[in-house]
Amino acid sequence: MYQDKASPRGEISVSVVGAGVAGSWHALLFARAGFAVTLYERDTTAMTLATSHWAGGMLAPHCEAEDSEPVIPRLGVRSLDLWREALPETPFNGSLVVSHPRDRNDFDRFARLAPEHRRLGAEDIAQLEPSLDGRFREGLFFPTEGHVEPRRVLPQLHRQITASGATIRFESEREPHDLARDTGGIVIDCRGLAARDAFPDLRPVRGEMVIVETDEVKLSRPVRLIHPRWPLYIIPRDDNRFMIGATSIESGDRGVSVRSALELLSAAYAVHSAFGEARILEIGAGLRPALPDNLPRIAIDDKRISVNGLYRHGFLLAPALAELTLNYVRRGEIDNEVMQCS
Numbered sequence: 451m452y453q454d455k456a457s458p459r460g461e462i463s464v465s466v467v468g469a470g471v472a473g474s475w476h477a478l479l480f481a482r483a484g485f486a487v488t489l490y491e492r493d494t495t496a497m498t499l500a501t502s503h504w505a506g507g508m509l510a511p512h513c514e515a516e517d518s519e520p521v522i523p524r525l526g527v528r529s530l531d532l533w534r535e536a537l538p539e540t541p542f543n544g545s546l547v548v549s550h551p552r553d554r555n556d557f558d559r560f561a562r563l564a565p566e567h568r569r570l571g572a573e574d575i576a577q578l579e580p581s582l583d584g585r586f587r588e589g590l591f592f593p594t595e596g597h598v599e600p601r602r603v604l605p606q607l608h609r610q611i612t613a614s615g616a617t618i619r620f621e622s623e624r625e626p627h628d629l630a631r632d633t634g635g636i637v638i639d640c641r642g643l644a645a646r647d648a649f650p651d652l653r654p655v656r657g658e659m660v661i662v663e664t665d666e667v668k669l670s671r672p673v674r675l676i677h678p679r680w681p682l683y684i685i686p687r688d689d690n691r692f693m694i695g696a697t698s699i700e701s702g703d704r705g706v707s708v709r710s711a712l713e714l715l716s717a718a719y720a721v722h723s724a725f726g727e728a729r730i731l732e733i734g735a736g737l738r739p740a741l742p743d744n745l746p747r748i749a750i751d752d753k754r755i756s757v758n759g760l761y762r763h764g765f766l767l768a769p770a771l772a773e774l775t776l777n778y779v780r781r782g783e784i785d786n787e788v789m790q791c792s
């Protein structure tokens with residue numbers, strides 16, 4: 451417990467290991483709270499080793515309620531506020547869920563399990579997303595949700611971290627227990643899948659995605675297509691680019707299968723036939739760090755705090771998890787749903 455040491459800048463050092471979305475948010479909130487923070491990352495600034503590099507970046511706590519424990523929307527809703535505060539330009543245009551008539555039962559199930567929506571008819575959908583005019587008879591609109599582009603937002607967070615007085619060391623692979631010994635300060639381990647020594651039951655869940663480019667479709671928000679196997683979605687990026695994601699496969703192999711590529715591209719084509727003429731810019735996969743219950747965990751062992759298991763929800767949950775860690779360090783507050791003390 452560190453509450454009596456929570457102090458102005460410089461009195462207690464905090465080392466954060468891993469500059470993915472979890473580590474970046476921890477470094478940011480601790481630096482802003484006045485701690486002397488150093489963030490260590492083994493990768494270059496390109497960050498292609500991070501799962502965060504491959505993510506969709508949807509901030510969708512209400513949609514995720516369809517397939518998650520209540521702790522995910524609870525923390526996710528808090529994260530929306532923290533994203534807004536840190537990056538006010540984050541688009542909060544909501545999320546749209548659509549389905550084809552054959553998937554009607556799954557659509558109704560989604561509506562039942564994710565209740566924070568407005569039901570839309572064909573005209574409402576066309577008003578919201580003119581490119582989808584005449585393509586879907588019904589939709590669900592989740593108006594308060596947002597999205598970020600991970601490959602742009604990570605560098606933005608890193609700039610804010612240094613502007614808050616912290617140091618970031620890229621190409622600097624460090625082991626949390628060595629740092630704890632060498633610095634005598636608090637160490638926050640956000641190594642994602644590389645932290646299997648701290649979480650022996652951590653496993654990779656592959657998420658495959660495709661990035662395409664077309665100027666024939668315009669979308670203002672993520673569009674989810676109800677699909678019997680995976681939550682498939684299309685997320686608009688700048689410069690007429692779209693990310694199509696994502697599969698969810700129990701595997702640590704980063705390769706993309708033909709079957710997955712076919713399913714992702716067919717899903718996009720089913721949302722709008724103009725995707726048939728889009729240029730494929732990239733096909734890739736990231737490995738989501740998941741614990742057996744697919745829920746996040748903050749494990750506290752003296753001055754070493756390990757944050758992991760962000761699974762499908764790293765961008766959604768990282769700000770709220772960082773806030774919980776900070777509240778623990780400052781005031782000893784324990785969140786029983788995600789924290790584990792040894």
Ligand SMILES: Cc1cc2nc3c(=O)[nH]c(=O)nc-3n(C[C@H](O)[C@H](O)[C@H](O)COP(=O)(O)OP(=O)(O)OC[C@H]3O[C@@H](n4cnc5c(N)ncnc54)[C@H](O)[C@@H]3O)c2cc1C
Pocket residue numbers: 467468469470471472473490491492493497499500501502503504505506507508509622623624625640641642643644656657658659695696697735736737738739758759760761762763764765766767
């Ligand atoms: C295709 C796909 C789509 C997704 N879409 C979404 C989405 O829409 N919304 C959402 O909320 N989530 C999404 N996710 C999930 C999200 O990407 C993850 O939950 C999140 O990236 C996990 O973040 P992390 O910081 O824990 O791990 P990582 O991003 O992997 O970061 C860990 C970092 O630690 C570094 N590291 C490891 N060991 C060391 C060491 N010894 N020293 C220094 N550095 C080290 C690594 O290089 C890495 O940069 C998606 C994931 C995938 C794959």
